[in-house]
Amino acid sequence: xxxxxxxxxxxxxxxxxxxxxxxxxxxxxxxxxxxxxxxxxxxxxxxxxxxxxxxxxxxxxxxxxxxxxxxxxxxxxxxxxxxxxxxxxxxxxxxxxxxxxxxxxxxxxxxxxxxxxxxxxxxxxxxxxxxxxxxxxxxxxxxxxxxxxxxxxxxxxxxxxxxxxxxxxxxxxxxxxxxxxxxxxxxxxxxxxxxxxxxxxxxxxxxxxxxxxxxxxxxxxxxxxxxxxxxxxxxxxxxxxxxxxxxxxxxxxxxxxxxxxxxxxxxxxxxxxxxxxxxxxxxxxxxxxxxxxxxxxxxxxxxxxxxxxxxxxxxxxxxxxxxxx
Amino acid sequence: xxxxxxxxxxxxxxxxxxxxxxxxxxxxxxxxxxxxxxxxxxxxxxxxxxxxxxxxxxxxxxxxxxxxxxxxxxxxxxxxxxxxxxxxxxxxxxxxxxxxxxxxxxxxxxxxxxxxxxxxxxxxxxxxxxxxxxxxxxxxxxxxxxxxxxxxxxxxxxxxxxxxxxxxxxxxxxxxxxxxxxxxxxxxxxxxxxxxxxxxxxxxxxxxxxxxxxxxxxxxxxxxxxxxxxxxxxxxxxxxxxxxxxxxxxxxxxxxxxxxxxxxxxxxxxxxxxxxxxxxxxxxxxxxxxxxxxxxxxxxxxxxxxxxxxxxxxxxxxxxxxxxxxxxxxxxxxxxxxxxxxxxxxxxxxxxxxxxxxxxxxxxxxxxxxxxxxxxxxxxxxxxxxxxxxx
Numbered sequence: 001x002x003x004x005x006x007x008x009x010x011x012x013x014x015x016x017x018x019x020x021x022x023x024x025x026x027x028x029x030x031x032x033x034x035x036x037x038x039x040x041x042x043x044x045x046x047x048x049x050x051x052x053x054x055x056x057x058x059x060x061x062x063x064x065x066x067x068x069x070x071x072x073x074x075x076x077x078x079x080x081x082x083x084x085x086x087x088x089x090x091x092x093x094x095x096x097x098x099x100x101x102x103x104x105x106x107x108x109x110x111x112x113x114x115x116x117x118x119x120x121x122x123x124x125x126x127x128x129x130x131x132x133x134x135x136x137x138x139x140x141x142x143x144x145x146x147x148x149x150x151x152x153x154x155x156x157x158x159x160x161x162x163x164x165x166x167x168x169x170x171x172x173x174x175x176x177x178x179x180x181x182x183x184x185x186x187x188x189x190x191x192x193x194x195x196x197x198x199x200x201x202x203x204x205x206x207x208x209x210x211x212x213x214x215x216x217x218x219x220x221x222x223x224x225x226x227x228x229x230x231x232x233x234x235x236x237x238x239x240x241x242x243x244x245x246x247x248x249x250x251x252x253x254x255x256x257x258x259x260x261x262x263x264x265x266x267x268x269x270x271x272x273x274x275x276x277x278x279x280x281x282x283x284x285x286x287x288x289x290x291x292x293x294x295x296x297x298x299x300x301x302x303x304x305x306x307x308x309x310x311x312x313x314x315x316x317x318x319x320x321x322x323x324x325x
Numbered sequence: 326x327x328x329x330x331x332x333x334x335x336x337x338x339x340x341x342x343x344x345x346x347x348x349x350x351x352x353x354x355x356x357x358x359x360x361x362x363x364x365x366x367x368x369x370x371x372x373x374x375x376x377x378x379x380x381x382x383x384x385x386x387x388x389x390x391x392x393x394x395x396x397x398x399x400x401x402x403x404x405x406x407x408x409x410x411x412x413x414x415x416x417x418x419x420x421x422x423x424x425x426x427x428x429x430x431x432x433x434x435x436x437x438x439x440x441x442x443x444x445x446x447x448x449x450x451x452x453x454x455x456x457x458x459x460x461x462x463x464x465x466x467x468x469x470x471x472x473x474x475x476x477x478x479x480x481x482x483x484x485x486x487x488x489x490x491x492x493x494x495x496x497x498x499x500x501x502x503x504x505x506x507x508x509x510x511x512x513x514x515x516x517x518x519x520x521x522x523x524x525x526x527x528x529x530x531x532x533x534x535x536x537x538x539x540x541x542x543x544x545x546x547x548x549x550x551x552x553x554x555x556x557x558x559x560x561x562x563x564x565x566x567x568x569x570x571x572x573x574x575x576x577x578x579x580x581x582x583x584x585x586x587x588x589x590x591x592x593x594x595x596x597x598x599x600x601x602x603x604x605x606x607x608x609x610x611x612x613x614x615x616x617x618x619x620x621x622x623x624x625x626x627x628x629x630x631x632x633x634x635x636x637x638x639x640x641x642x643x644x645x646x647x648x649x650x651x652x653x654x655x656x657x658x659x660x661x662x663x664x665x666x667x668x669x670x671x672x673x674x675x676x677x678x679x680x681x682x683x684x685x686x687x688x689x690x691x692x693x694x695x696x697x698x699x700x701x702x703x704x705x706x707x708x709x710x711x712x713x714x715x716x
Contacts, residue, residue, distance in 0.1 A: 061554040080711065082558040091554035097547030101338050113330035114555040158551070 011038050012075065014088075014166050014197035015060065020069035022055055029055040031221040033069070037166070037199060042192040044212030045201040046311065052221040053201040054094065057170050060199065061091045073166055087115060090164030094171045096155045100144040104135050104154055107143060108161050115162035125161050132187065133157040149180025156187065167191055168199045173207065185211060205311040215311065219319040232314045239264060240283035240306050241313040244276045244290065247300035256293055262286050265316035279317045327557045331565025332572070339539065339573060348535065349577050353528040354584055360520035360645075370453035373408035373420040374399045381428030383486075387439075387464045391421065396456040412444060419443045419453040431468055432482050467493060517589035519647070522671035525581040526606060526664050527644040529574050531635035533610030536570050538627035540618025540706070549710050559710045563615070563703050570614050574607035594674030598681040602670050605691045609663050612698025619705035643668040663694040 013036040022030040030052045037043045045053050058064035060071050062078045062085070071078040076085035098107045108129055112122040130136040133153040135146075143151060156172060169188065173181045188211055191198050202208055208215050209229045216226045225232055246253070250268060254276050258266050263286075265279035280286050283306045294301045307313070339345050376388055392399045400417075402408035408420040420442040424430070430437045439461050443450025471486035543549060549562055582603065585591035593599045621627045639645060642664025648656045659665040670687035673679035681688075 063550060063554055080553075082556040082561075084556065086554060086556040089554060091551060093547055093551055095547050097551040099334060099338065099543070099548060100546065101341065102334060106334070106337065110330055110334050111551070111555070113333075114327050114552055114557050116326060116556075162555075 013037055014039050014041075014074055015043075015199060016070075016072040016075075017056075017060060018070050018072075020056060020059055020071065021067050022059060022064065023067055028221050030059070030066075033218070033221070033223045035216050035223065035226065037197045039165075039197055040192055040195045041213045042188065042198040042200060042211050044208035044215040045199065045218055046203065046205065046208045046215050046315065047201075047218035048203050051203075051218045053203075053218055054170055055221075056218070057091075057168055057199070057201060061089055061168055062086055063091075087162070088165040090159035090162065090167040092156050092159040092167070092169040092172055094174060096151045098143050098151065098154060098158060101142060103140050103142055104146070105130070105139040107154065107158060111158040112161040117162055122161075125163065129157045129160050132160065134183070147180075148175070149177055149183070152176050152180055152184060153187075156184065160191075164196065166197045166199065170201050171203070172200075173202070173204065205315070209311055217311075217315055217318060219315075224318045225314065229311055232311060233309050236279060236309040236313050236317045239279050239281055239309055239313065239317060241309065241316065242278045242280055242283050242287070242290070243303075243305040243307070244278075244294075244301055245303045246274050246276075246294070247302055248272075248274065250274060250276050250299065253294060253297045253299045256297060257290065260286070260289060260293075265313075265319075267316055277312075277316060279313050327555075328561040328565035328568065331552075331562055332569040335539065335543075335566060335569035336572065339536070339569075345532075345535075348528075349532055349573070350580055353524050353577075353581055354588075356528075357517065357520045357524045357581070357585070357589065360524065369396060369398050370418040370449060370456055371416070372397050372399045372453060372457065373411055373417045374401050374423070375403075375405045375408050375420065376401065376423045377425045377427065379425070380423060382483075383431050383468065384423055384427040387427070387461070388423065390460050390464050391457065394456065394460045397453070397460070409442065412442060415444070418449040419457065421457060431472075434472060517585065518591050518675050521581065521585035521589055521591045522593075522675060523639075523644040523668055525578055525585075525603075526642070526667045526671070527635065527639040528581070529577055529606060530610045530613060530638070530664065531632050532577060533570055533574050533607075533614035534617050534631035534635050535627065536573065536614040537617025537619075537621060537631060538624040540566055540615065541621050541627055542624045544618075544709065545623075553710065559707045560703075562710060563706045566618070566706070567611060567615055567699070567703070571607055571611040574610045574614075575604065578603045578607055592675065594678065595680040598670075598674055598679065598684055601681065601688060602667070602674070602684065602691075605688055605695055606663075606667050608695035609667075609691060609698060612695055612700075612702050615702035615706055616698055619702060619709050638662045638664050641665070663691055666690045666694075 015035070015037040017033060017035050020030055020033045021028075033052070033056055035043065035045075045056065047053050055064065059066045059069075060078065062071075062080050062083070065080050073085040073088050076088070077083065078085045078089070099110065102110065105126060108126045109122060112125060117125060127136075130139050133156060135150060135154060135157070138146060138150065143154065146154065152172065156169070159167060159169075172188075173184055176184065185207060188198060188200060192211075192213070200208075200211060212229065214226065214228050215232060216223050217232070218224070225235065244250075250273060254266060254268050257263055257276060257278060262281045263278050264281065267277045269275040269277060278290075287304065287306075291301065372391070374388060374391060377384055380388075391397060402411070402420075405420075405422060408417070411417045412420050422440040422442065424437050424439060427437055439457075441454050441457050443454060467486065467489045470489040470492070471482055474480065474485040474488065475482050552562055553559060582593055582599070586593060617627055617631055621630070641659045642648075642662045643659060644664055648659050648665060648668070651659070666687045670679075670684040670691070673684050673687070677683070
């Protein structure tokens, strides 16, 4: 068991982003985002699709020039030029970015060569990474013959060949089966324990809670809250999350709920718009009001769930929207 | 080093792709054979020979002369009807019917006519008659000399004919060399000497264009974007791909040159000039291929447009038929594309024993094409990689 990571405020951070901003035309993708990651720390950037996670990551990895702000990795500035800071970053993109017609080993060797690893070290690291991602037995197989989960694991492995100081993973579990997802999360856990700083973006709240030492919640390009999952949950400690499922549409009912005094966040969900999630103070005393309102509006409530506060509730509370919207 | 990593990956992928190897090696060779066989008919006529069954030594000597003539490929038929059938089926360009009693007529001093049959629509048949006439005239000259000597100084006809043969061998013959000429007094390589270099020009360009599809595919896999997150400048990726496609173009050129020399007896001319021409043409093709890889959005677009464009430019530039056969305005327009300059250079090297200085103008123009294409390709691909690397 390794020691827990230090705070980036007390130790020299591996990643130091200061006041990052980026626009695409009139649209503000990232607005004044600052974040720091300490060695061995796993930082989750949590937000819905289009919140600015990938744009932030592209700036962190030197793939996109920020309109404002700076990125430093181990005190070295990152830019779109091929500077020395990039040697320290391992980038795992959201989509599998590999040569499909090369073998597993050839792909790892290719990415290792890009980081100028000497031959012997490259051979050793390729073997180590194959072992780490559990693909040693398939090392000679072409990538296009692998299952989706194996490709995802190799996608992560390609970002590890050069032993990066900072590993950046952009939603690595999107579209992955539960077994492979579990394997990926286990691996990421291990990276943090081995001292690697990890920047992990996701819109799965449970992944952030399970993996991350600290979480930054990003919404519409702004970092709206940051802290450990426990600290963030404390923001809504006296609040509950109520999930109401109805037999039909809930648009009118949801708007009426929003006007109730103790409702602090509301989101609609479900495949047919038949779910309303609310962050409220004192759910039990508010529940009769909610049911009365449903009765008045002719809404047939099928189920009611009241949860303890979690990151999902935090997100709802802070942004007024659900993570998966 | 990082550029070479890209080069190595690209070469591995292409050389492992059986479809790519088919288009790189087998298809060019197949088309060289087809066009080579077709165009070869112009310099060697297929002639059927129907001898007289009771022929004597004079008729046999004429048949032997016809068989030895360099412009004729003769085949004997016992039956004239069979030879006519072969002529109608276009298996022959002409049929020679050896006259009956040739020996007796010649010895008696009578005039003899050798009948040559041709199809009215075949231009090759009329050209074949000229070649046959030349051989027959040569033979007749010898007979006339023997008859003249017999009449003037005595002796036997056969003895004087033998003396005439000896005198012919001892004297310096007046040689006539036949050349196919166009308006500029240039003559063209024929047969495989035409089809092999023109197919080299055509296929190196087409394959390089098709290689652009692999660049588009790599762009879309996100490998370039990922590579740019490493300490790798975009220019190293561009250089890596360019080197890979240049090596592939050179490899394909060397294969075609080797197969042409060994299997089709093509003499490629001055080695230095041929080497420079192959290299410059490979650079032209590489520039076009990398440019296609930067400009097209999908591999399917490259596959659909690339070969059609390559064939179109090849037709315009004289890869399918000699530009000497097309109207002047089309010949001029053809020289707007690099293929025409490459074919001109090969024509000079193969048919006129040209050297580096004699193809300097063509090489200069081709170098300008190569520089322009490579510059545009490099800028376009770098722009694509740095602005939208995953697109």
